[in-house]
Structure formats: structure tokens, C-alpha cells
Amino acid sequence: MSTMVSAQPGKDRQENDRGSPCGVTLLGSTGSIGTQALEVIRRNPGAFRVLGIAAGGNDPATLAAQALEFEVEAVAVARGTAVEDVQLALYAEAQRLGYAEGRFRLPRLFAGPDAATELVRDTEADVVLNGMDGSRGLRPTLAALESGSRLALANKESLIAGGPLVQRAAAPGQITPVDSEHSALAQCLRAGDADEVQRLVLTASGGPFRGYSEEELHEVTVDQALAHPTWSMGTVVTINSATMVNKSLELIEAHLLFGVDYDRIDVVVHPQSIVHSMVTYADGATMAQASPPDMRLPIALGLGWPRRVDGGTPRLDFAQASSWTFEPLDDAAFPAVGLARHAGKEGGCLPAVYNAANEEAVAAFVAGNSRFTSIVQTVERVLAEADAWRAEPASVDEIFESEEWARSRARELAGMERAH
Numbered sequence: 001m002s003t004m005v006s007a008q009p010g011k012d013r014q015e016n017d018r019g020s021p022c023g024v025t026l027l028g029s030t031g032s033i034g035t036q037a038l039e040v041i042r043r044n045p046g047a048f049r050v051l052g053i054a055a056g057g058n059d060p061a062t063l064a065a066q067a068l069e070f071e072v073e074a075v076a077v078a079r080g081t082a083v084e085d086v087q088l089a090l091y092a093e094a095q096r097l098g099y100a101e102g103r104f105r106l107p108r109l110f111a112g113p114d115a116a117t118e119l120v121r122d123t124e125a126d127v128v129l130n131g132m133d134g135s136r137g138l139r140p141t142l143a144a145l146e147s148g149s150r151l152a153l154a155n156k157e158s159l160i161a162g163g164p165l166v167q168r169a170a171a172p173g174q175i176t177p178v179d180s181e182h183s184a185l186a187q188c189l190r191a192g193d194a195d196e197v198q199r200l201v202l203t204a205s206g207g208p209f210r211g212y213s214e215e216e217l218h219e220v221t222v223d224q225a226l227a228h229p230t231w232s233m234g235t236v237v238t239i240n241s242a243t244m245v246n247k248s249l250e251l252i253e254a255h256l257l258f259g260v261d262y263d264r265i266d267v268v269v270h271p272q273s274i275v276h277s278m279v280t281y282a283d284g285a286t287m288a289q290a291s292p293p294d295m296r297l298p299i300a301l302g303l304g305w306p307r308r309v310d311g312g313t314p315r316l317d318f319a320q321a322s323s324w325t326f327e328p329l330d331d332a333a334f335p336a337v338g339l340a341r342h343a344g345k346e347g348g349c350l351p352a353v354y355n356a357a358n359e360e361a362v363a364a365f366v367a368g369n370s371r372f373t374s375i376v377q378t379v380e381r382v383l384a385e386a387d388a389w390r391a392e393p394a395s396v397d398e399i400f401e402s403e404e405w406a407r408s409r410a411r412e413l414a415g416m417e418r419a420h
């Protein structure tokens with residue numbers, strides 16, 4: 001088992017044991033992961049220093065408030081048109097806080113589609129937490145690895161799309177998973193040696209449609225799909241949980257992070273989302289990581305790795321009666337995981353194609369242009385036509401080419417559905 005994740009940090013700049021605060025650059029700071037990461041940092045004064053923050057540009061006021069509260073050195077916004085709004089918001093926030101003239105120093109500003117990548121290079125943080133959504137996180141992920149920062153990775157799509165390129169760029173131990181299942185696996189893997197690992201077991205909540213038949217799934221609405229039973233998250237990952245595409249991406253993520261064959265990674269439905277994943281060892285022992293469903297735990301561990309940091313997650317209360325249940329996944333109603341197992345085994349750009357087709361199909365569903373069941377059907381159809389993308393990608397550009405093909409094919413399929 002070869003792994004990019006290990007119990008000890010691997011590069012010099014990750015070994016911030018000097019008592020100085022750990023420098024953090026946070027991508028996606030206004031989102032679900034980003035705001036919870038800032039909560040964790042707020043809760044641990046003196047432990048972390050936020051050097052840079054990045055967002056898409058939907059919420060300039062929040063971005064500006066974060067910049068001033070954490071006195072960041074640099075801010076990045078993806079939408080170039082948002083940069084003026086961010087500047088205005090920074091001045092307005094400074095005024096609101098009563099900053100005297102001259103006390104307020106404007107952070108360095110980066111704008112445009114590569115702003116997050118430029119921010120990563122500029123800030124040279126000890127830890128880059130990638131909490132952006134979508135495979136647009138790939139270049140920032142690679143930039144973090146190339147600049148020698150430790151990468152706390154929530155943005156699973158960048159690993160899935162980048163596959164071997166991300167693996168090659170990462171030194172041993174340079175990536176710490178933040179996704180709850182993979183954080184759990186990393187914790188369980190501390191209990192034994194790599195050659196003693198028999199199986200990884202990924203838990204899935206089952207989403208809002210657990211127990212639905214294929215026919216029932218045909219009629220579900222966007223609001224129903226967004227009502228996740230156990231987690232409060234951003235739109236795309238929430239829809240992905242409902243289709244089981246999230247677990248599909250997590251299957252590929254687990255293979256890439258921990259180097260375990262697909263045939264030795266199981267998915268089991270666990271509706272309570274308390275056991276976050278498990279590792280079975282050669283002697284039959286299964287280690288599980290359990291805690292209430294609260295992302296602040298894996299985020300805090302991602303920031304502090306290999307040390308545990310109190311992120312404010314409540315403890316399990318064994319004085320209360322409760323039950324933890326496990327059931328098999330219904331592969332007929334939720335074929336996404338089987339498709340991902342196939343795409344992952346084939347490799348090449350197929351995982352990138354899978355993810356890109358899904359991102360487009362989710363956008364079409366959320367916009368009201370297609371049915372819920374069309375999401376995975378679209379992924380399946382695009383994959384079936386993707387023979388040209390089976391080879392190992394030689395460059396990031398090649399990955400983005402495969403994605404562009406998949407996105408445009410997925411959009412065509414959504415358009416055809418709309419026309420009917």
C-alpha cells in the first residue's frame with residue numbers, strides 16, 4: 001500500500017513545531033468548509049495564522065469581513081468583476097469597525113480564474129486548506145503541493161480529476177484528507193502497518209432518498225434532494241450525496257489517497273453518520289472512527305495533523321440510548337458507485353470525465369432543466385462514449401480537455417432532455 005497520507009508530516013515547511021502559529025491559506029473561505037475552518041481557527045487563538053483567503057466572489061461582504069477579522073495578507077476572487085466589490089466591501093468593513101485612517105492596510109488582491117492558484121504561490125503557507133467546490137480546484141491543489149505546503153484536502157474533485165498528476169506532485173504525507181470518511185480512514189490507519197490492511201470500508205448516510213425505488217427517484221425535487229438527513233453542506237456535495245455520486249467520488253478518492261485496490265474498498269450504508277469509515281486488518285480486527293456528524297473534527301485534524309485540535313465537535317453521549325445500523329447499498333436504485341468503480345479501475349482521464357459530466361448534470365438538475373435520475377444516466381452515457389480518454393493524462397491541460405469534452409456532451413444531453 002503506497003500512500004500520500006501518513007501519520008507524520010513529510011516536508012520541512014509542514015513541521016511547524018517551533019511554537020509559531022501555523023500559517024494557513026484557505027480556499028473557499030465563504031463556503032461550508034471555509035466558514036467552519038475559520039470557526040476552528042477562532043477557537044484556537046495563537047495556534048493558526050490565516051495568511052490568505054479565496055472565494056468565487058458571490059459574497060464580497062463576508063470575504064471582506066473575514067479578511068479584516070483575521071488580518072489576512074492576501075485575498076483572491078475568481079470572478080474578475082467581483083474585485084471592485086471586494087475592495088469596496090473592505091473599506092466599508094474597515095469603516096464599520098472604526099479603523100483609524102492609516103491603521104488599515106488593504107490586503108494584496110488577486111482576481112480572475114487563476115486567482116486562488118496565485119494566492120497559494122504568493123502566501124507560501126504551512127497548510128493550504130482547499131475547500132473550494134469542483135474540479136476547478138485542481139490547479140490550486142497542484143500549486144500547494146509544488147510550493148511544499150501541506151495540503152488539507154476537502155476538494156475531492158481536484159484529486160479525482162488530477163489522479164496520477166496529483167499523486168506524482170505529492171510527497172509522502174503531504175496530503176491530509178479533510179473529507180470525513182478519508183479523515184476517518186487516515187485515523188484508523190494509524191492502528192496498524194500498511195501491509196496489514198485488508199479492506200477499507202466507506203460509510204454512506206444513504207442520503208435523503210435511502211430506501212427509494214428507481215421509479216420513486218424519478219419524481220423527486222431539488223428541494224427534496226437538498227434536504228440531507230445528517231449533514232449541512234454546499235449545494236453540489238449535497239446533491240451528490242443524494243445520487244450517491246459523492247460516495248462514488250469518495251471511492252476513487254480512497255483508492256488514490258491510500259493506494260488500496262478498488263476490490264478491497266467497500267461501501268456500506270450507515271444512516272446515522274456516526275461511524276465515518278473503517279479499516280479491517282489482516283487479523284480480522286476492524287477499526288472505526290466515530291463521532292457526531294460535525295465537519296469541524298476532520299477540518300481541525302486537517303489543520304493540525306498529526307496533532308488533534310479541539311474544533312468544538314460535541315462528544316458521543318453513551319448515557320443516551322442509541323443504535324448504529326449498517327445496511328448494503330441498493331446498487332439498482334443507485335448505480336453511481338458501480339460506474340465509479342469501473343471508471344476508477346480503467347483510470348486515465350475517466351475519473352475526470354465522470355466528475356465533469358456529473359458537475360454539469362447537477363447544474364442542469366438544480367436549474368430545473370432535468371430530472372434527478374438524469375444525473376447518473378448522463379454520467380453513464382458520457383462515460384460510455386469516452387473511449388478516447390482512457391490513456392494516462394500527460395498534463396493538466398489534457399485533463400481539462402477531457403473535462404471540456406465531457407461537460408459539453410453532458411450539456412447536450414441535458415438540452416435534449418429539455419427539448420422533450
Ligand SMILES: NC(=O)C1=CN([C@@H]2O[C@H](COP(=O)(O)OP(=O)(O)OC[C@H]3O[C@@H](n4cnc5c(N)ncnc54)[C@H](OP(=O)(O)O)[C@@H]3O)[C@@H](O)[C@H]2O)C=CC1
Binds near residue numbers: 034
Ligand atoms: N461541506 C461539507 O461538509 C463537505 C464538503 N466537502 C468538499 O469540500 C468542498 C467544498 O464544499 P462546500 O464547502 O460544501 O461547498 P460550498 O459551495 O459551500 O463552498 C464553496 C466555496 O468555494 C468558493 N469558490 C468557488 N469557486 C472558486 C474559485 N474559483 N476560487 C476560489 N474559491 C472558489 C465559493 O465561493 P463563492 O460562493 O463566492 O463562489 C465558496 O466559498 C467540495 O469539494 C466538497 O465536496 C467534503 C466533505 C464535507
Ligand SMILES: CC(=O)[C@@H](O)[C@H](O)COP(=O)(O)O
Binds near residue numbers: 181203241246247295
Ligand atoms: C461530511 C462529508 O464528508 C460528506 O462528504 C458526507 O460524506 C456526505 O454524506 P453521504 O454519506 O450522504 O455522502
Ligand SMILES: [Mn+2]
Binds near residue numbers: 180181250
Ligand atoms: Mn465525505
